[in-house]
Amino acid sequence: MTDPQTLNDDVLQELERGSVEKATSLLDQGLKKWPGSLRLKLTRSDVLIRAGAREEAAEHLAALLDREEAARWAGPRLLTLVKEQPLPAEVAGRLVKPVAAGALEERVKTQLLDALLAGRDAETRVAWLEPVARGAGLFRLEWLLAVALTESCRLEEAVALLEESRLAGRGTARSLLLEAELRAAGGHPEAALDILRDVTRDHPELPDGFRRRIAIARRACRFDECAAVLEEALGKWPGDWSFPYLMNRVPLAPAALSRLFPMLEAAAAAPGRTERFAFQYALAALHAVRLEEAVKVLGSGFAEPTVAYMAGPVAAALAARDPEAWRAGSRLVDDRTRDVLVTRAEGAEATFVLTTGMAFGYLPLPLIDTLFAEQRVNVIYLRDFRNLAYLRGVTSLGPDEASTIAALRGLIGELGARRLVVVGASLGGYSSLRYGALLGADAAVSFSGRTTLEDGLAEARPTIWNPAFFVRQMWLAQGELPRDLVPVLAGAPEMEVLHIHSAGAAEDVAQAQRIAQLPNVRLHAVPGVSDHYAVDHMIGDGSFGALIAALRDGRRWEA
Known part of the structure; x- marks a missing residue:
């Protein structure tokens, strides 16, 4: 053994020959003679791996x-080892602590931490990261811990950590977006907006900052801000379908829509627009009348299955009348910033x-009013700006559900019709059945509506990349x-309940x-349809109008 290099070469040759035991013996002798040799220490990991001791090699x-x-040398070797096959938990x-504290290049440290944490549940990641991230002043560790805390549903701790990082100047656009989402989810949309305004100012190149600011400004009922940010975003990214x-x-x-739609129209005329963009443009055209x-646009056809799934029902509904008939028959001039709109019919028998939501099915409310106007009924159109299935009421009618119901009773009484019917579609279908029961309605109809909200909430996968989680x-x-x-409808046995859904939509x-066993409930499956938009198909084939007429008169509706 003349020098560490020569010995190292001898060890590697023994490994090539498959003589792991001899290589181990030589290496032990060399490290005893040259205990500070980095080359020999690194080769120790190769010998351990060949001996089947991967975990010992990693440590x-x-x-x-x-x-x-x-x-500089050990980090990439460890990264290769961890990536080849995950280590036992x-x-x-x-390993998290020595990697986090190690004198590694930032890129390698990041990759190593990601590899060690990959596939671990959130609670495990929190347990590993908390001892090394708290007080370390290193953003990467703070970010990983904040994500783990979020996915463990420890939102307040995650917000506190992200805020500490932001105030110390270590935050990034991504961490600011997460903090904003968490603050909004926790019921503080104004605090979230303060952060997002900074993001869109400091990172004007990031469309996601604009998307989140629009969505959370909507939640905060700052509709003018929504319009202003949309206008800026449409100018920056005219082909982005998400806007x-x-x-x-x-x-x-109405004034904001009139200002924004020409921008969208100009963008739609450019070549290369995706089908998703074209579909959203068609819906915007409906709102702009x-x-x-x-x-x-809808008649041009859509090849992308996810787009065709949505476009087919709205095209079918729209085809029920020509454009002029749709326009001429409506009594409603919509303002989407108002959450209560009323149309009246002289001598109406029913309200x-x-x-x-923003619409009923896919058609905007002025078009829906054409259908109700034909049946000579009063209509009260509601919107839930709190986005909580009306369980916290309608903003302009009161601070909660009880005060909203009281205000609605007064408005219904003023309209003076003999019968009361409550109707909703999708999530609005859940609300229509609940509000029908609370208002003492004669009938309530749900199109493809949920009958419990528990399933949808429980199914939200806990990851920061899943919007449903927030x-x-x-x-x-x-x-x-x-x-x-179920208990709400069981407590309103005098109310006729009709749940209409597509025959092939398994979830609907x-x-x-779930409510089929109740004596006052009737179910109707729309035949030959498998999407979520049963109401649009019924508008298209004319059966929606027959249903409204029967409900108006108090007759039993037969499909």
């Missing part, structure tokens, strides 16, 4: 990370209450809310079956 390499010279957990999507969901005043344009957290932050319709069928 050996991790012990070399505290000095920069050694870490007890070993990986022990017309948001434009169709945000409550826009540019019905001929919507008919043209209908519609628990809507929706679930928003709901949980509200405390105990009634989510099951399952929701309907």
Whole structure:
């Protein structure tokens, strides 16, 4: 043994010959003679791996990370080892601390931490990261811990950690977006907006900052801000389909819609627009009462299955009348920033209450009013700006559900009709059945509506990349809310309940079956349809009008 290099070469040759035992013996002798040799220490990991001791090799390499010279070589070797095959949890957990504290290049440290944490549940990641991230002043560790805390549903701790990082100047655009989402989900949309305004100012190149700001401004009922940010975003990213999507969901005043739609129209005329963009443009054209344009776009056909799934039902509904008939028959000039709109019919026999979203099915409310006007009924159109299935009431009618119901009773009494019917579609269908029972309605109709909100909340996968997870957290932050319709409907036996859904929509069928045993409930499956938009198909084939007439008169409706 003349020098470490020569000995190292001898060890490697023995490994090539498959003589692991001899290589181990030579290496032990060399390290005894030259205990400070980095080359021999690194080769120790190769010998351990060949001996089948991967975990021991990993811990050996991790012990070399505290000095920069050694870490430069040991870090990439450890990364390769961890990526080839995940380590047992007890070993990986022990490595997090030396990796986090190691004198590693930032890129390698990030990749190593990601590899060690990959596939571990949130609670495990929190347990491993908390001892090394708290007080370390290293953003990467703070970010990983904040994500783990979020996915463990420890939102307040995650917000505190992200805020600490932000105030110390270590935050990034991504961490600011997460903090904003968490603050909004926790019931503090104004605090979230303060952060997002900074993001869109400091990172004007990031469309996601604009998307989130629009969505959370909507939740905070700052509709003018929604319109202003949309206008800026449409100018920056005219071909991005997500902005017309948001434009169709945000409550826009008529003046704002008139200002924004020409921008969208110009963008739609450019070549290369995706089918998703074209579909959202068609919906925006409906809201702008540019019905001929919507008919043209929807009639062009869609090859992408997810788009065709949505476009087919709205095209079928729109085809029920020509554009001029749709326009001429409506009594309603919509303002999407108002959450209560009323249309009246002289001598009306019935008042209908519609628990809507931004629309009813896919058609905007002025087109829906054409259908009700034909039946000579009053209609109260509601919107839930709190986005809580009306369980916290309608903003302009009161601070909660009870005061909203009281205000609605007064409005219904003023209209003076003999019968009361409540109607809703999708999530609005859940609300229509609940509000029908609370109002003492003669009948309530749900199109493809849920009958419990528990399933949808429980199914939200806990990851920061899943928008439904934040929706679930928003709901949980509200405390105990009634989510099951069965006891509500059982307590209103005099009310006729009609649940209409597509025959082939498995989830909608399952929701309907939950209330099938109640004596006042009738289910109707629309034959030959498998999507979620039963109401649009019924508008298209004319059966919706027959249903409204029967409900108006108090007759039993037969499909």
